[in-house]
Amino acid sequence: MSGLLRMGGVGGRLLMGLVLLPLSSGAVTAGERVTVDTPKRAWGTEQLLGEPDTMVAGDIQTAWASLTPDEKREWIIVGYENAVAARTLSIHETYNPGAVDRVTAFDSEGNEVVAWEGEDPTPKGSGKGISVIPIRLDFPVQRVKIYINSPAVSGWNEIDAVGLTSAEGETQWAVEAEASTTYAAQSVAVVEASDSVMMQRIEALDAEVKSLRAEVERLKAIEAELKEIKKLLQDR
Numbered sequence: 001m002s003g004l005l006r007m008g009g010v011g012g013r014l015l016m017g018l019v020l021l022p023l024s025s026g027a028v029t030a031g032e033r034v035t036v037d038t039p040k041r042a043w044g045t046e047q048l049l050g051e052p053d054t055m056v057a058g059d060i061q062t063a064w065a066s067l068t069p070d071e072k073r074e075w076i077i078v079g080y081e082n083a084v085a086a087r088t089l090s091i092h093e094t095y096n097p098g099a100v101d102r103v104t105a106f107d108s109e110g111n112e113v114v115a116w117e118g119e120d121p122t123p124k125g126s127g128k129g130i131s132v133i134p135i136r137l138d139f140p141v142q143r144v145k146i147y148i149n150s151p152a153v154s155g156w157n158e159i160d161a162v163g164l165t166s167a168e169g170e171t172q173w174a175v176e177a178e179a180s181t182t183y184a185a186q187s188v189a190v191v192e193a194s195d196s197v198m199m200q201r202i203e204a205l206d207a208e209v210k211s212l213r214a215e216v217e218r219l220k221a222i223e224a225e226l227k228e229i230k231k232l233l234q235d236r
């Protein structure tokens, strides 16, 4: 992943207005839940939904990516249409795989229960892989949380899709998702930063105008004083 390449996608100052438009019409920030109705942003949380669509390994925007490559541990939550007696969870890791180290599921009361912990079955250094995690729980599974040790595997650890396979062998794909962070939030940060830079410039200009006005008043006073002196000299 080239940070610069991605920055190009977000756009510099010139594109600021263009970036603002989609954000004002229902922006999704990191940590918020997305559903199939959410517009698909590059590397957004909504890229976790549905069947796999990232067929080759690489830094591809049809998969989810965290905001930063290695800054902190990350997590994603995926939800399915039907609660099922689960057998496996298939995590489609499409870039820098090998960072998944825990999978939990939520019971009907919302309690988080650990389903698996260990070494990601897809080895670090593979281009991509499908990590098939065994799930054996005594309650029907509808929502699972996947923990990603991002600092341990350098680069963005991207995930394209997560399949939940039932004891009957039927696989469902996620219909809702949540994530600790998303690379798609970067455009929001860029716009906010640009806004704040713009505000600072406006405030600086405002202060400049005020000081120029004060200077004009001071010069007017001097001019009046000079007229007074001139008049006095003439009267002598």
Ligand SMILES: [Ca+2]
Pocket (backbone or CB within 6 Å): 069, 070, 099, 149, 150, 151, 152, 153, 154, 155, 156, 157
């Ligand atoms: Ca990482």
